[in-house]
Each structure stands twice: as structure tokens, then as C-alpha cells.
Amino acid sequence: MSLFFDNFAFEGRKKLTISALVALIGLVFAKSWFLNAFFVSLFLFLFYIYYIPKNRVELLEKEAIFSPVDGKVTDIYERDGKKVIEIYKKLEHGSGIKSPMSGIVEETYFRHGAFLDLTSGKSHNLNERFIFVIKDGKKRIKVSSLAGRWGFLGHSLYKSKNNRCDFSEILGFCTEALFTIELPKEAVLNVKRGENLVAGISVLANLKG
Helix, strand or coil: CHHHHCCECHHHHHHHHHHHHHHHHHHHHCCCHHHHHHHHHHHHHHHHHHECCCCCCCCCCCCEEECCCCEEEEEEEEECCEEEEEEEECCCCCCEEECCCCEEEEEEEEECCECCCCCCCCHHHHECEEEEEEEECCEEEEEEEEECHHHHHCEEECCCCCCEECCCCEEEEECCEEEEEEEECCCEECCCCCCEECCCCCEEEECCC
8 A cells, every 4th residue: 555655645645545435435425426526536536636757757857957847937027136937736747746847956945825716916925835945066056936826735835954865865745836047247137928837857958067
């Protein structure tokens, strides 16, 4: 059973177990096809949301910074001498947050909050947020995640400060969020607005260490 659960986010393991038992009991005892369909659909929905496939990607470009999540590039700009890429991760995208590079988790921050629609003007100040910074030599990137309305299903950062992370290692989980990635000014960007990205595969930028 533990090997089975290794493929699922921590936040969903209890929910999956309960929904599977309820669906099974419903199939055996319930006479209503509607209830049976509902409980089975709920289990399949949770299965999809919390499933995180194991990493099988090898780091072939040592100077590359990869996307930490599946999603769409919504904006690219410069701020305080940094290049910034914003990525919107929807509910239907993969839920695992992967390390965009190897290094040491230099900083972490977590703020509990609401789960308002990200189009709301209050979401920036009220919604749940976490931040982590990874450093490897001269390479240093900052990743911020602002939870959306589906964030109540899970919005977590697994790594703590001063821990090492390997490229494409699972660092956290989220269902819907706006990710902001800050890169050094000298980074050569490899993405454009409107581009769809895949975590651990799509290259955001190249930066020499």
C-alpha cells in the first residue's frame, strides 16, 4: 500500500482512501445508479488531482532553469533588477511542484490565507502564499506561489530551509496558483507570453553558474 501511495500527494492520501471505500460500499449496497456514479466520479476526480508521477527526467542542460509547474506563461517583465516570469497553473494541470534546478533551499516562507479567485483585487493580499529560494553557486532563483480558489484542495511546500534539493525533485503540491519566478538579470529567457509549459521539461532560461 505504501508503494501505491508514493505516487500521490500527502494531502490527498486520506481523501483517496475514504472516497475509494465509499465508492466501493456504494457499488455493493446502494441501489441508486446516480449515487454510484457520483461516488465513483468523486474518487476518479481526487485520483487525478492528487496523482504525482515519479520523476524520470535527467538533467541534460546544466545551465538551464526549468519550469517548476505545468501551466501557461501569463506575463514576463523586469522588477528590481530581476527578470520575472509569471505562470498560471490551472486545476487540470499536473499538481506536483518540481525543483527547477539543483541546489540548497536558502529561504522559505508560508502564509495561510483565503482562496479567492485570482482575478479579485483582494487575492494578492489575502490568499494563501508560499515562497522558496534555491541557490547553487551564483545561480539563485526565487519562486512564489499565490493560491487560487481551488487551493483549498492542497497548497503545500514540502522542503524546509537549508535542505538540498535535486533537479525535478517534488518540492510541493498545489491545485491552482499563480507562480512568480524571479531570475537574475543576466538570465537568457527561453519562453514567451502565452506559452504552455511542462514542469521539469520546459526550459525557462539559461544561466551560467
